[in-house]
Amino acid sequence: MQWSARTAETVTLAVAGALLGLAAVGLDVVGRVLVGAAGLLLLGLAVRDVALRPRLSAGDGGVEVRTLTGRTRLPWPGLRVRLRTTSRLGVRSRLLELDTAGGPDDDGTLVLLGRRDLGTDPAAVAQALQALRPS
Secondary structure, three states: OEEOOOHHHHHHHHHHHHHHHHHHHOOOHHHHHHHHHHHHHHHHHHHHHHHOOOOEEEEOOEEEEEEOOEEEEEEOOOOEEEEEEEEEOOEEEEEEEEEOOOEOOEOOOEEEEOHHHHOOOHHHHHHHHHHHOOO
8 A cells, every 4th residue: 555645736736837937027126035035935835745656555565664864664564553643733733654663762763744744644554564463
């Protein structure tokens, strides 16, 4: 199974970034810098989404997470999959937590992925990963 950012969101980011870039041409210097930077940021996020497809994939051997520095393989033995829910200022967010730390002296690998990274609710991904996990 694979999860990645939704294609419609990636396209929307790219279009919005391009439109902001075009709008920046007709502005004064300060506006050009601010609006141009916002456009570049949105285009950068769109490129990141495309480069990291699929963001998370799972199979018989474990899970693989794609990052800007490469791929991280997390084998099923020792992998803990949790759903982390936080609430700040009345806004609730959920993250998929993948952790390989074996104890207090083992740093392991910690990966946190949100709805935007996965393209779906992290709770659904956590359930799917638990179902794929070999017994």
